[in-house]
Amino acid sequence: MCEICGCGDSRLVSINVQRSLLSENDRQAAHLREHFISDGVLALNIMGSPGAGKTALLEATARVLAGRLRLAAVSADLATALDAERLERAGVFSAPITTGSACHLDASLVHHALHDARLSRAVSSADVFFIENVGNLVCPAIYDLGQSANVVVLSVTEGVDKPLKYPVIFHKADLVVITKIDLLPHLPGVSLATLRENVARVMPKLQVIELSALTGAGVPNFVEWLDERRQAAR
């Protein structure tokens, strides 16, 4: 496996190079994790396909929390600060990470973003820090970012077979959030029961929340999960 991008291509780079790159990432991620833990911040790595609804989930969460928890975020995309701007408008202290053509975040990109003093202060004093990864159901799974938990966001519009076809990211998921359930009546080929079964086949410890960021249905369950994770971290 090419652990540079999680692309599985061992022909491309020597095993030794791969190992040293990942071990450098792990060193930086451990450093980030120490900070998050000592600051009492729940750091979450939010992953999923482009358009799965990662930003919409965070917006809806901020609406339900209505200021009860202090939220901070970084939002990664190849280009634009659009997601960070949306989160700012929703009341989440946010900064963009534009990756150029990089298909995933790594610990050094997060670390570099935290060199910004305003973001760093906001994260240190936050209850939850959302690290919204690049939209990609493959590569982000490989890189530790110092997070406390991995959240995979999967929309019903992507179809029921995605967990089976892209199992790697689900193997590492602590929570799968199934989004856009308001669209189910208009998706003749999509059964929520089958989607759940397919997630169960590839997720080591099944934990699934189904919701619609548009209608707000199910979003309180995600907020409850956040509270439980915060309690467990104490």
Added chain:
Amino acid sequence: MCEICGCGDSRLVSINVQRSLLSENDRQAAHLREHFISDGVLALNIMGSPGAGKTALLEATARVLAGRLRLAAVSADLATALDAERLERAGVFSAPITTGSACHLDASLVHHALHDARLSRAVSSADVFFIENVGNLVCPAIYDLGQSANVVVLSVTEGVDKPLKYPVIFHKADLVVITKIDLLPHLPGVSLATLRENVARVMPKLQVIELSALTGAGVPNFVEWLDERRQAAR
């Protein structure tokens, strides 16, 4: 840029290693291209996010063509042969490429698949060869597979901002197929006009087809584009 996976991370691998890997890929892609051209096969690299509707597009195309053109395909996913099985049922001679954890196809993976004598014969005698890439809006753009054209499939459910946030793949697109337009009435935040404008901002030579594989609306326009490309290649 890390051209190993198109991940843009020049810190990771030396420029020389990147160049030699890409140049080896280009060599193999040129070899594939020679075969496709001499066999009179229109080879297309079909790219897009997981669940954008790549397989559904090819199924719907096969239905409209109803045997008029000979179709062959390879379908890439990290795991399972589900897509290739769907295409077989739609009358397309198909083979899966399971990439393990690789986030994109490269020329050697396509070349290796074509070592299968039955697939090789089917492709040589086909009118159109669909190379359905791994679901990923970032990395597949980097690797030449010997194709005649790049088709990017983008579903309206992914939102209007994806071309701006993931411009790299659109820079290389010869055609953008906007899918799932039957869902537009249920997507309050999605304007087809805005999506078109955003594609126009990042695509060098604008060519967009809008369709629904579910209802069949617009699919004949894709078939017409296939015919035009075949004519142009003669």
